[in-house]
Amino acid sequence: AVEKFRADYKSLPYGVESVNLNFDIKSESSTYVTSKLRFVGGGGPLELDGEDLKLVSLRVDGEPVEYELTPDGLKIATPPPAPFELETVVEIDPKANTQLSGLYASSGNLCTQCEAEGFRRITYFYDRPDVMSKYTVRVEADKDAYPVLLSNGNEVGKGVDGDRHWATFEDPFNKPSYLFALVAGDLGHIEDTFTTMSGRQVRLFVWSEHHNVGALDWAMHSLKTSMKWDEDRYGREYDLDVYHIVAVSDFNMGAMENKGLNVFNTACVLAKETTATDGDYERVLGVVAHEYFHNWSGNRVTCRDWFQLTLKEGLTVFRDQHFSEELTSPAAKRIEDIRIIRSSQFTQDASPMSHPIRPESYVAMDNFYTVTVYNKGAEVIRMYRTLLGEGGFRKGMDLYFERHDGEAVTCDDFRAAMADANGKDLTQFEEWYKQAGTPTIKVTERGVKDGAYRLTLTQSNGGKPPLHVPIKAALVAPGGAVAETLFELTDESKTFEFPMAVNGEPYVPSLLRGFSAPVKLSFEPPLSIAELESLAAYDDDAFVKWDSWQQLAARVVLDKYHGAQDAPLPDYLVNAFKATLTNGDEESSLRAYSLDLPDYSTLALELEDLDPTKLCDALKATRLGLATAARAELEACYAAMAPADDTFSLDAAAVGRRRLRNTCLAYLSKLDGGDALCGAHFDAATCMSDSIAPVAQLASKPDSNDRARCLEAFYDKAKKNQEDLVINKWFAIQAMADCDGAIDNVSKLLEHPDFTDTNPNRFRAVVNTFALGNPRHFHSGDGKGYDFIADQICSIDKKNPQVAARLSNAFGSWRRYEPSRRDLMRQALERIKVTAGLSKDTLEIVSRSLV
Ligand code: LEU
Structure with missing residues (x-):
């Protein structure tokens, strides 16, 4: 595995003016790809990327030439003077492609994922983002097995030939290979139109497997809302006549912004009230918007090289966050995003995987689609807005798009546009791109x-x-x-x-x-309890207000950690908790977030030689103490938040009520009568947020009669309706359960007939959820949790390195733990590292972690 460095960027000797591809889909396991590439400019050897391709033939300007197959591609030492055309035919096997990068099969349909470096698994190419070309694509397949054929851009021709049919697509915009997409399969869809600000009609399609078509409306709504918002806020209009979103159940990430043909993980598209929580609806809204916004921040203006990834991702996350703030609740959404930074991103920054938002080197680019590049990157964009003001920021964005439309550029270009549009010196601001770590x-x-x-x-x-x-x-x-x-x-x-x-x-x-x-702020000497109480009570800034409560709570949990676990809770904490429960003037979502204790990862950052069991105990004791002390207030708030009737609404007030009520339920479930309350809550539920909340609590109560009954009912309904995403939830709830024998229970889940490790969502629902969402048992003192996860990493790595590498991050914080855990985690990492045939993805994470 070769490490690549940002400093080594070199432009290529040739450009690719046009790309002409023909996909002859013979079966799920055999597709012939004929590629005609017109090379221009330059001179000298031609070296193209290629991976897992079976070369059938190769010609240059119609003639055979000498070439060499290298471990990672193809080399023609002496091509003729440019321009010339290279024609290759390769055979690929989508069915065998368990990495889900390139062209692969999902539930019998074929689809692609090319970012970051998947296009080289489809044909030989300069597979890097600074090579932008015009694509013409023809797809041919059996018309019964693959009735729907899609690729980027406009369909310009189609026809039927016996059992087979074909379609041809032209994308008028230059694009890098990572934005290429193709879909062939038997899919259902919904359809709508959007009229752009200049009056052009765009046809919109959302596709899925037939049985999911009833769950596509929210995604369509989200798409139309995003299109309008980007016009209103940024003056950005959509540029093709058609826009497709395709939902596939096997997908490594969330979704992908391929030009005019987004491919999505079903988890980021499907939403119905009986199957999606409020959080799921918000995720669909945010991800659909994210991929749509990429059309400008990503596709029209793209990255010069992958070190610049935050140029498009940090910016687009910022845009989707802002969009969701305006569409849901600005303060609640902001707190959700801050929580991600402070628990996940700060944790990454405190680990050996710490990297700047613009990394300096990588072995497997897929490992750098991180919370640092994405979410800290978005905070960096937000700081431009804070420094330049809303108007100044917009001027900078306008200049950026105007200067660089159609180009592949760098983070420095973005910063220059912001500086030049505002006459502000942003030289020092570059440090945010250079420095790893939390200031x-x-x-x-x-x-x-x-x-x-x-x-x-x-x-x-x-x-x-x-x-x-x-x-x-x-x-x-x-x-x-x-x-x-x-x-x-x-x-x-x-x-x-x-x-x-x-x-x-x-x-x-x-x-x-x-x-x-995105910094850690502290006072020396620290703010007093009274000062924190004052901020919590009187500040009008939702973040500072919420954070003051979090700090009060953190002090109590950490005191418990360091001292007597069963010391009574101080009055100030109980009083603040009760004040939130009774303060009906404040937004319900914010009240719910104030009632939540700081999470395990956030608190772990405050501790040296961390003892995970003690921290879990301290959190548990604090929760129980609060529930006990404020039972009456919790019950009153729970009752006050009950829905008036069964109408399902997604407005911020309705979502907030459910959120607050379910937070009260979580506390009340710890008390006498809690099981029955959960059972009744579950029986009365009419939407997923209300169904899952009680079951998630019951899952940690092995002795409760309601546990088995509710889990079973939850599963049966999902199974009957073929709701894979709900079955994932059922698995995840159990993987998170905090009860004796947790590791054995999780091992048993792997034997369940619905478990499969070839579907990333399903695998992650059990395995990643356990590693990241069940700290007590993952960190079990005898090392069994570590062994279990290490085994899973080694076995999944053979099929899907991206999934394995991501899971390996679970060991990233090993140095922060007390000596015995530290040792066990290091041993687990070392065992993974020496596994024969380990992928470069997993090897990179594991080696970096051990440094
Ligand atoms: N560009 C995608 C996104 O919007 C990520 C990709 C790796 C699937 O986040």
């Missing part, structure tokens, strides 16, 4: 001096140069927040002054409002 900001001095409130901020990120950090700030007192301002910290340390004269009032500084930078 810390310390408030070292604070208080009133000479009638002004001042504070000194000091940044550090492991000795690296200072960053340009936007820090939104205000002063909070019982009357609310005042003197809102933006501090730009560019030096290592600086004293700032709030733009308002202050008297003796006891102000508390509210900093990093809206989480204005």
